[in-house]
Amino acid sequence: MKTNIKSLILLSTFLFSSAGCKKLLDVNTDPNNALDVPVEVLLPSAETGLTFAVGNTLTIDGGIWSQYWTQNPTSSQYKTLDQYAPAQGDFGNVWLNIEVDALENFQKVIDKGNATNKKQYVAIAMLLKAYAFQLSTDLWGDVPFSEALQGDATTQILNPKYDSQSDIYNGLVKLVDDAIKLINPDEPAPGNDDLIYQGDMEKWLRFANTLKLRIGLRLAKKDAARAATIVKSLAGADFIQPGEPALQNFNSTGGQQNPLYGAIAGTVLNTTQNLVASSTAVDFFNVNNDPRLFAFYDPINTGNVVGIPQGSFNAPPTTTVSPPSAATSGNAKDANSALAPVKLMTDYEASFLQAEAVVRGWLSGDAEELYNAGITNSFDAYHVDGASDYMTQPSVAFPAGGSSEEKIKAIITQKWAAMCGNQTIEAWSEWRRTGYPSFFVISKGSIIGAGRWPGIFLYPSSELTRNPNAPKANHFVYDKVWWAN
The missing domain is CATH 1.25.40.390 (Serine Threonine Protein Phosphatase 5, Tetratricopeptide repeat)
Known part of the structure; x- marks a missing residue:
């Protein structure tokens, strides 16, 4: 069988x-x-x-x-x-x-x-x-x-x-x-x-x-x-x-590759790199000193991750832009993209969901502890060190003294960061x-x-x-x- x-x-x-x-x-x-x-x-x-x-x-x-x-x-x-x-x-x-x-x-x-x-x-x-x-x-x-x-x-x-x-x-x-x-x-x-x-x-x-x-x-x-x-x-x-x-895992064998990589590296798109980093995400990771930036994107030859404004393909500030990393399956030039799993639900999503439910008063628990667990689980999933230092930054730390809406904003924002790619x-x-x-921006290409x-x-x-x-x-x-x- x-x-x-x-x-x-x-x-x-x-x-x-x-x-x-x-x-x-x-x-x-x-x-x-x-x-x-x-x-x-x-x-x-x-x-x-x-x-x-x-x-x-x-x-x-x-x-x-x-x-x-x-x-x-x-x-x-x-x-x-x-x-x-x-x-x-x-x-x-x-x-x-x-x-x-x-x-x-x-x-x-x-x-x-x-x-x-x-x-x-x-x-x-x-x-x-x-x-x-x-x-x-x-x-x-x-x-x-x-x-x-x-x-x-x-x-x-x-x-x-x-x-x-x-x-x-x-x-x-x-x-x-x-x-x-x-x-x-x-x-x-x-x-x-x-x-x-x-x-x-x-x-x-x-x-x-x-x-x-x-x-x-x-x-x-x-x-x-x-x-x-x-x-x-x-x-x-x-x-x-x-x-x-x-999640479902994949391998490098033809027909058993990650489905995104199978499409972008296949005979139709022929490894053309259409997907590149948006500065919306790149700026967020940089401002918050988030080391996951290099897990989700590949640097250009200067060693930096470079994004361009959303939808700026007609008038970009640069055409040298970072691609998604192989860990996200989005790098058409990197065969390791074939190995990226497809995730249906994750441990970090589960932690952030519980954190929100606690803030809303619908589940018991410690919302800050669950929030921190969500961040930690994301770091661990991509083998990135530094979660503790990341969470101590004022821009990232759970707003324990804030309103319920401020807490939910922090939870969903960090969930978005964890789900990158x-x-x-x-x-x-x-x-x-x-x-x-x-902080999303309207695409410059919107019609x-x-x-x-x-x-x-x-x-x-x-x-x-x-x-x-x-x-x-x-x-x-x-x-x-x-x-x-």
Whole structure:
């Protein structure tokens, strides 16, 4: 079985990198003649579908819109992102990655796992289904949920209705709670066919609690009472611990490389370095004497990390700009980028989430201690020394005597710093939720009007024309999702 799993993953990732990633991880492509695929093959296929979406398109979009990266002035691939003017078609593949390659296959794991009494497979698939649905609704707003993935080969609902974000968030909580009820470390569980935690169900339980905490806090400004209820239900729960991030590793073998590197170093882009350092992030790290600067970016020949203003590709102050480091997978010229993992949730995110919940009075604990743990976990993840010295600086130290809002601002800002190049789409969602960091600048390349920011993904034209239940008209990229600040 291990050989079959490895072959499937190799084939899947190769097809993704060479053929534009359309439904290539869907192992049941013909619903009238479905293959009898075991859960041991379905699970890694679905996990790879999810990490491909997060690690490729969403890392690029989040990297630019979270102002870690900007378009290299000597190339042109991502100019429309810096202009805040992507086309509908730019979102078609990632929609399919999430809705088909990930969600449809997670549902198949759930259906087959229930039929064969493999409950731990079901629990994992339910958690990642919740993760993928939250990702989808956070990006597009209203999406199919209650009728999505329903039916079988003969009674499938081909045109599911679109649910409101508010209703979807209720469903996410239920999905996570139902999965938690199934988790039992004493029952037979996956092994290496689980590419994220290798079947360690105690880690999956902590992932579940952390995901539920993320779900709850996303609603903090939109519906504080509802958010508090979700978060308070986690009293006494354990969350992702230091050194156990939820991630998928990759290697240097063709087809098994980090998906961002596989794209930017592949035959289409041919190692053209489109992504370079944004001065928004570089200035932050420099002002705060943050040694992670050299973990997230590579220096130029002077030994310095150099960024350019966001979207300044038409009139840059310099064309000698630092690229992202291989540790972020964004250096097209460095083959070590192939080895960068795709991170779904991390120990530092878990600490910052708990710190915010404590500040809001929804969990017990020491917010300052959790804040410091988040910073320390980020330093440790990139093997950077100096976390203690960094945290003693007045500009970084937790504002213990400040207001709740000042504390939350510090927490989210440091979360953004920790997510540089590795959880970029989550950083963008947190900025949309809270308005932090507060020092973002409008891209110099923006063509969508003064004072406007990208706030939502466009529905792909293929979905609007295919599904009669889809919205009749698209929203604008500067519109906001339901929970946004």
